[in-house]
Amino acid sequence: MKRAIILMNLGSPDSTEVKDVKRYLDEFLMDERVIDKPWLLRALLVKGIIVPFRAPNSAKAYKTIWTEKGSPLIVISKEQERALQKEIEEPVTIAMRYGNPSPMMAYDLLLQKNPDMEEIVVVPMYPHYAMSSYETAVEYAKEQHKKKAYPFRLTFIKPFYDEEDYVEALSQSIQPHLDKEYDQVLFSYHGIPERHILKCDPTGKHCLKVDNCCEVPSPAHDFCYRHQCWVTTHLVADKLNIPKEKRGFSFQSRLGRDPWLQPYTAVRLQELPNEGVKKIVVVCPAFVSDCLETLEEMGEEGREIFLHAGGESFDLVPCLNVHPLWISAMAKWIREYGQGKREMILNETKQTAQA
Numbered sequence: 321m322k323r324a325i326i327l328m329n330l331g332s333p334d335s336t337e338v339k340d341v342k343r344y345l346d347e348f349l350m351d352e353r354v355i356d357k358p359w360l361l362r363a364l365l366v367k368g369i370i371v372p373f374r375a376p377n378s379a380k381a382y383k384t385i386w387t388e389k390g391s392p393l394i395v396i397s398k399e400q401e402r403a404l405q406k407e408i409e410e411p412v413t414i415a416m417r418y419g420n421p422s423p424m425m426a427y428d429l430l431l432q433k434n435p436d437m438e439e440i441v442v443v444p445m446y447p448h449y450a451m452s453s454y455e456t457a458v459e460y461a462k463e464q465h466k467k468k469a470y471p472f473r474l475t476f477i478k479p480f481y482d483e484e485d486y487v488e489a490l491s492q493s494i495q496p497h498l499d500k501e502y503d504q505v506l507f508s509y510h511g512i513p514e515r516h517i518l519k520c521d522p523t524g525k526h527c528l529k530v531d532n533c534c535e536v537p538s539p540a541h542d543f544c545y546r547h548q549c550w551v552t553t554h555l556v557a558d559k560l561n562i563p564k565e566k567r568g569f570s571f572q573s574r575l576g577r578d579p580w581l582q583p584y585t586a587v588r589l590q591e592l593p594n595e596g597v598k599k600i601v602v603v604c605p606a607f608v609s610d611c612l613e614t615l616e617e618m619g620e621e622g623r624e625i626f627l628h629a630g631g632e633s634f635d636l637v638p639c640l641n642v643h644p645l646w647i648s649a650m651a652k653w654i655r656e657y658g659q660g661k662r663e664m665i666l667n668e669t670k671q672t673a674q675a
């Protein structure tokens with residue numbers, strides 16, 4: 321079988337110029353799986369309020385993390401591409417949900433290298449299922465695939481939040497940070513609106529409706545972001561023997577006024593020193609590549625909030641990036657899927673946009 325691989329992530333602006341940040345935010349926030357309002361209301365909100373006010377501040381934030389080679393998210397994605405390419409024979413490239421390179425650019429590039437290609441395996445670089453991350457990446461890749469009569473098919477690696485290889489890689493990346501004394505390991509995930517959790521629940525009666533919904537077995541969990549984040553946290557914390565009372569769980573990056581998943585990371589970082597947590601280790605498992613949300617929001621803003629509130633040490637664990645165990649985990653999934661050995665493929669997304 322002639323195959324190729326695409327590592328698909330979220331994307332970044334082309335530069336830190338306000339006009340480029342505006343273009344990026346407009347594409348991102350006009351996605352109906354991100355701001356899930358009717359088109360007219362979404363356009364009024366996004367184009368009339370959010371983008372004009374947010375873009376200058378976002379541009380400033382991007383400037384603090386930008387590298388000579390560009391956005392950390394894109395630079396690291398290319399490093400991941402090169403690292404994976406060393407481990408597998410199939411051609412590997414990257415694509416982004418927003419901005420460049422698009423999936424279509426990636427398809428055309430791979431097809432040029434191999435006109436007989438029969439299949440592209442897409443790895444959405446998200447451990448957890450959310451309509452605003454995993455689902456929109458998959459649906460956009462499919463949409464772009466339909467636009468031309470491409471001769472190959474697409475398959476998608478499923479969310480890997482509970483896969484042993486991912487949990488092991490993440491645990492080993494955290495381990496060196498636990499050698500020093502710590503009061504808490506805070507697992508901080510990108511937040512999403514609570515409404516998205518309700519929309520993704522195929523039973524319509526489990527998520528956020530049953531007490532301790534994420535801890536009670538349910539078919540809803542295949543699409544429940546909160547459950548999947550909860551599972552990652554406890555699998556990793558168990559592996560690292562982190563005592564229950566030293567495990568923190570929170571959600572960052574809230575946008576707008578709707579209720580998002582709680583507790584909010586910024587609030588917890590403010591409260592924790594008063595609760596006696598002075599030395600904190602922070603890990604952001606929803607991201608496999610360092611980006612604005614880890615480097616600036618946690619590494620700069622989060623650190624400042626915690627230390628200002630009386631915290632003494634703030635140790636941020638880098639994302640998996642090109643950690644050898646993470647790269648070999650992806651290589652193993654791809655190889656085993658190719659040999660028909662492994663059920664790593666997601667057949668259907670929840671299709672929230674049509675719900």
Ligand SMILES: C=CC1=C(C)c2cc3[nH]c(cc4nc(cc5[nH]c(cc1n2)c(C)c5CCC(=O)O)C(CCC(=O)O)=C4C)c(C)c3C=C
Pocket residue numbers: 330331332333345353354355374378391393446450452453510511512513573575606607610611612613
């Ligand atoms: C980990 C998965 C992600 C989910 C789920 C997600 C949901 C989500 N995000 C926004 C709004 C913004 N996110 C922004 C940046 C950003 N988000 C993710 C990942 C997820 N988002 C990443 C990897 C990044 C960093 C991109 C980079 O270039 O480094 C931003 C842009 C920056 C800013 O202005 O703060 C916005 C806006 C919403 C509304 C949402 C769910 C509804």
Ligand SMILES: [Fe+2]
Pocket residue numbers: 510573
């Ligand atoms: Fe985001």
Ligand SMILES: [Fe+2]
Pocket residue numbers: 526527528533534544546547
């Ligand atoms: Fe749940």
